[in-house]
Each structure stands twice: as C-alpha cells, then as structure tokens.
Amino acid sequence: SQTIHQWPATLVQPVGSPLSLECTVEGTSNPNLYWYRQAAGRGLQLLFYSVGIGQISSEVPQNLSASRPQDRQFILSSKKLLLSDSGFYLCAWSQTGGSINQPQHFGDGTRLSIL
Amino acid sequence: RKEVEQDPGPFNVPEGATVAFNCTYSNSASQSFFWYRQDCRKEPKLLMSVYSSGNEDGRFTAQLNRASQYISLLIRDSKLSDSATYLCVVNPRNQGGKLIFGQGTELSVKP
Numbered sequence: 001s002q003t004i005h006q007w008p009a010t011l012v013q014p015v016g017s018p019l020s021l022e023c024t025v026e027g028t029s030n031p032n033l034y035w036y037r038q039a040a041g042r043g044l045q046l047l048f049y050s051v052g053i054g055q056i057s058s059e060v061p062q063n064l065s066a067s068r069p070q071d072r073q074f075i076l077s078s079k080k081l082l083l084s085d086s087g088f089y090l091c092a093w094s095q096t097g098g099s100i101n102q103p104q105h106f107g108d109g110t111r112l113s114i115l
Numbered sequence: 116r117k118e119v120e121q122d123p124g125p126f127n128v129p130e131g132a133t134v135a136f137n138c139t140y141s142n143s144a145s146q147s148f149f150w151y152r153q154d155c156r157k158e159p160k161l162l163m164s165v166y167s168s169g170n171e172d173g174r175f176t177a178q179l180n181r182a183s184q185y186i187s188l189l190i191r192d193s194k195l196s197d198s199a200t201y202l203c204v205v206n207p208r209n210q211g212g213k214l215i216f217g218q219g220t221e222l223s224v225k226p
Binding site for chain 2: 088
C-alpha cells in the first residue's frame with residue numbers, strides 16, 4: 001500500500017531564516033505531488049504541484065520554491081521566511097493516468113510558526 | 116465568485132440527527148468530485164468520491180447535480196465522532212490532477 005511521509009511535524013523559525021520541508025511517497029511510482037498551505041481558520045491553498053521529476057508548477061507568487069529531485073520526493077524551500085509564511089503545510093500525492101477520479105492523499109502536515 | 120463555495124457553518128446538531136451540506140462549483144467542465152473530512156489540526160482525509168448517479172457509504176450519501184453545478188453530502192444518524200470540517204473538492208478538467216478545495220463546513224455533533 002502507498003504511504004506518504006512528511007517532516008518535521010512542527011517547526012518554529014525566526015523571520016529571515018531558511019526553510020526546507022520534505023515529503024516522500026512510498027508504494028507507487030510517478031505520482032503527482034502537491035504542496036498546500038492552510039492558514040489558521042482558512043481553506044487549503046495550493047502552492048506547487050509536480051507531474052514528474054524536475055517539473056514544478058507554481059500556483060501563487062511568493063517567496064517559496066519547490067523541487068522534485070527524485071520521483072517520490074518533493075521539497076518545499078524558502079531562502080528567507082516571512083511572518084506571513086506561518087501556517088499548516090501539507091504535502092499530498094495522487095495517481096497519474098487511469099481513472100479521472102484521482103483523489104489526493106495527504107501527509108500529516110507540518111505546523112510552521114514564524115517568530 | 117469562488118471556484119468552490121460552501122456554507123462555513125458551524126452546524127450544531129444533536130446525536131442521531133440528519134444533516135446535509137451543500138456545495139456549488141463554478142467550472143462547468145469540472146470532471147470529478149470528492150468530499151474530504153478534516154479534524155481539528157489534522158490533515159484532510161478522503162471521505163468519499165461523488166459519482167454522477169449519486170453514491171452511498173454507510174450513513175453517508177453524496178449527490179451530484181451537474182446541471183446546477185451542485186454537490187451535497189448527507190449524514191444520517193450523526194455520531195459524536197462525525198464532528199469535523201467537511202471539505203467539498205472539485206477536479207477541474209485538464210489541470211493536471213489539481214483539486215480545488217472549498218473552505219469547508221464545520222460540523223459539531225452534541226450529546
């Protein structure tokens with residue numbers, strides 16, 4: 001069966017510091033991968049998605065970036081964090097091809113607080 | 116207009132009640148639909164897919180009306196453990212598997 005791992009679970013960082021959040025998927029190949037952010041009391045905002053190694057689509061202009069160095073690895077990064085980057089960051093995966101009904105499955109999330 | 120709209124609630128209902136959530140979407144070319152459940156401070160989890168003919172999973176029934184661009188979720192015999200936020204989710208056509216999430220409807224089931 002497929003599993004998704006995301007770490008760390010919580011992170012407290014000062015303004016201006018760098019960020020690296022990692023996500024890996026097991027039990028499947030060539031998944032679609034996604035990064036979302038959920039601010040307190042708000043809905044999910046899609047930040048990046050990837051349909052293959054090295055292929056990244058950005059949804060929202062921001063000081064974040066994403067990379068997919070391996071098929072089942074997705075990394076969210078920032079060179080300098082802002083206060084507004086605080087939130088709950090969620091990685092997700094979905095199957096490619098096959099049925100059009102392709103739900104996404106989420107990792108446990110990273111709760112990021114910027115001080 | 117938001118791509119996916121839901122009543123944010125909260126819906127406060129007693130145990131055993133039947134509760135219905137509604138959702139509308141703006142992209143008429145949307146091709147797949149889901150309901151997710153999100154517990155407080157946790158990740159969203161897939162509750163059920165929504166099929167054109169409607170579908171049922173135990174106490175949960177999902178309906179889709181493509182003409183009205185409307186999706187619903189009915190929960191019968193509510194349990195305390197049903198308390199959560201329910202997210203309506205739409206997959207627009209030809210957007211690489213992207214999902215558009217509604218803001219969610221909060222449900223609180225009381226004893």
